[in-house]
Amino acid sequence: MILYPAIDLKDGQAVRLVHGDMQQSTVFSDDPAAQAQSFVDAGCEWLHLVDLNGAFAGAPVNAGPVEAILETCDVPAQLGGGIRDMQTIERWLRKGLARVILGTVAVEDPDLVRTAARAFPGQVAVGIDARNGFVATKGWAEETTVRVTDLAQSFEDAGVAAIIYTDILRDGAMGGPNVAATEALARAVSLPVIASGGVSSLADLIALRDTGVISGAISGRALYDGAINLPEALRALKEPA
Template sequence: MIVFPAIDLKGGEVVRLAEGDMDRATVYGDDPAAQARLFDAAGAGHLHVVDLDGSFAGSAQNREAVEAIVAAFPGYVQLGGGIRTPADVEGWFEAGVARIVIGTAALKDPQFVKDMAREYEGGIVVAVDARDGMVATDGWAEVSDVSIVDMARRFEDAGVASLLFTDIGRDGLLKGVNIDATVDLARRVDIPVIASGGVKGLDDIHVLSLYANEGIEGVITGRALYDGRLDLAAALAMAARQ
């Protein structure tokens, strides 16, 4: 199972939000590249990066910071936030990003995602962000009437690499991962699932890793790392053992 340390960007700074609320941001640093190097030094081979401003604006707002992260980190960088056109996707792959996460556009223009998944094999991740079981879009500001399972099933057999499932109600709050909903989604679709939202410690990593053979590909963790509640090296070692 892959452990993805998260670097969320707002105004060029490294932040974490509570429940996706831009007004509830905690700043953890002003040098995203330095943070990427720290995660590399701890043994991470993957990063999950989000352009939070881009999620709301619908286009890249932290390009310089993302490019600095890609240049500083020798592993794989997965990027989301405001990526909604073929030109956006192509531009980020050319900049060295390994995988692109698409959320809002996946709901509003699923054909676009399917086209990109075919063109960039193994490079497209669909974000299934849920509030009370329903898909949220536009930086989680809007909640649709589409369930997470219905959303996910739209992309089966489309060549999508993974689904990134986030329980918004837990994100950034250290409440623990919504294990039941995450595993249920993995069991009901044929696409690997990445868990996100609420990781509070090593126990979450352990429990999720037990379901790796049922479709849990990885887990994203942010605040627990920044607050010192989770040791990244220990999390990576546990995930590797399982």
């Protein structure tokens, strides 16, 4: 299982939110590229980036910090937040991003996801952010009546690289991930599923790994706070379940 250190970008800084609330943010670094490089130096194989302002604005806002991270770090990175048209997808991939994450448009314009996945095989992931089993969009600000499993299954044949599943009520709260819901989703689809939200300890990572069906986990606050030792976690996740 791959561990993806998360760098959430708000107003050019690396922050973490609680329950996706932009008013409840903690700044962890004024230099996101240096923060990203520290994760790389610790041995991470991927980076998970989120343009929080972009998620609300519907277009990239923190392009500068993202580009600095791509120029500084030599591991692949995936980015979500404000990526809602083909031009933006193409621009980010040209700049060296390994994978774009499409969230809001997966609900509002699923044909775009399918078109992008065909055009860029292996470089398009679907981000499904959920509250009580239903999908939320536009930076988690709007709730839908779409069920998580239904949305994920609708992309089974689209050629997307992965599903990134975030339980909003767990995110940033250090209360542990929703292992049961994430495992259920992973068993309901053939696509790789990456867990996000609430991953706050090595035990959480091991629990996700030991399901045998979850391909990755994203963690942010726990890495910044030191609740998870990144080199130790990376070693543990290479061990068999």
